[in-house]
Amino acid sequence: MSDILGLEGKVAIVTGAGGGIGRGIALEMAKAGAKVVINDIGVSLGGEGGSASPAEETKAMIEAGGGQAAISTDSVSDWESAQKIVQCALDTFGQVDVVVNNAGILRDTIFHKMDPADWRAVVDVHLNGSFYVSRAAAEPFRQQMSGAFVHMTSTSGLIGNFGQANYSAAKLGIVGLSKSIALDMERFGVRSNCIAPFAWSRMTGSIQAKTPEEAERIERLKQMTPETNAPLAVFLASDAAKEVTGQIFAARLNELFLFNQTRPIRSVHKAEGWTPEAIAERALPAFKASLTPLGRSGDVFSWDPV
Ligand code: NAI
Structure with missing residues (x-):
């Protein structure tokens, strides 16, 4: 229990806490003294099926360590059920102080074959789910004049991925x-x-190496246990991060990254305004050397911060 965190007695909702990274965060929250609402519907990687067992297992682990936890098996991907997740915190522990939007599914397909159903399912859990649960917590946060959100993004979004x-x-x-x-x-x-x-979790465990370079990256990823991400999430949820907001961080094993914010990197001006032809002839040569190469999520393994 650490004084600088100020999480003792606070209430944290962690979505998708029945396994992987979410479970790691839930356990670390409890270690810091927070009461935890474990939200998980226990679905497959693609979002099929459903079981309360993963959430129950995390609860048992927290209680075995002397912590307090409650379970919500309501889906993040629906407005009404997202309200129930926040209500669970209010009903069980009387307050909510932290929301970690971590629940996730994958339906990977090359773009020209992507089915609208696979688009919707993934956007519903990740983006809409993060909105629904955050929006449900916004009112109690506003009333108590405090609260912290931690959302899981991905280098697949920040950089791109196949x-x-x-x-x-x-x-x-x-x-x-x-x-x-x-x-x-x-x-x-x-x-x-x-x-x-x-x-290295269920979400990444099926990645197949097609090149020796990818095989090397996978070996590095295997060292990154879900728990290695938990201290950063707990820090961001805590009073120790009270000056930190609107930021994007990453955890790469024992290394933490702070990402930059998107800023213009080149500018060209033409007093009389642009035509498409003028852009081709004058702007493009100026931009060309600075065009961002196509990137993939895995590039980050070979990156050094600028
Ligand atoms: P995971 O598949 O091990 O865990 C995700 C959990 O979310 C599962 O327990 C699942 O039952 C739950 N879940 C799915 N849909 C739900 C819904 N509608 N409502 C409530 N719970 C639901 O995945 P992992 O690897 O632990 O990922 C956690 C988060 O981190 C995800 O948001 C993922 O996109 C993100 N992430 C993970 C990376 C990795 O390297 N594993 C890389 C980048 C991002």
Whole structure:
């Protein structure tokens, strides 16, 4: 129990806490003294099926460590049921102080074959789910003049990734959501930040290496257990991060990243205005050297911060 965190007795909702990164965060929250609402519907990676067992297992783990936890098996991907997740915190523990939007599914397909149903399912859980649960907590946060949101984004959204148009769009949408919440709720003492986690979990466990370079990246990813992301999430939820809002962080094993904010990198001006032809002839040569190469999520393994 650490004084600087100020999480003792606070109430944290962690969505998708029945396994993987969410379970790691739920356990770390409890270790910091928070009471935890474990939200999970126990679905497959693609979002099918459903079981209370994963959430129950996390609850048992928290209670075995002397912590307090409650379970919500309501889906994040529906407006009405998202209200129940926040209500569970209020009914069980009388308050809510932290929301970690972590629940997730994957339906990877190359873009020209992407089915609208696979688009909707992924956007519903990640982007709409993060909105629904955050929006449900916004009123209690506003009334108590405090609260912290931590949302899981991904380098698939920040950089790009093959076969993940639905997931990448949702994950970059979450960044926009988080930044807007940070601005809109600053006046109520509420903060909102994103984490791009890295973990060898169910979500990444099926990645197949097609090149020796990818095989090397997978070996590195295997060292990144879901728990390695938890301290950053708990820090961002805590009073120790009271000056930190609207930011994007990442955890890469024992290394933490702070991402930059998108800024213009080149500018060209033409007093009489632009035509498409003038852009081709004059702007393009100026931009060419600075065009961003296509990137993939895995690039981050070979990155050094600028
Ligand atoms: P995971 O698949 O192990 O866990 C996700 C959990 O979310 C599951 O327990 C599942 O039952 C739950 N869930 C799914 N749909 C739900 C819904 N509608 N309502 C409530 N719960 C639901 O995944 P993992 O790896 O732990 O990922 C956690 C988060 O981190 C996700 O948002 C993921 O996109 C993100 N992430 C993970 C990365 C990694 O390297 N594993 C990389 C980048 C982002």
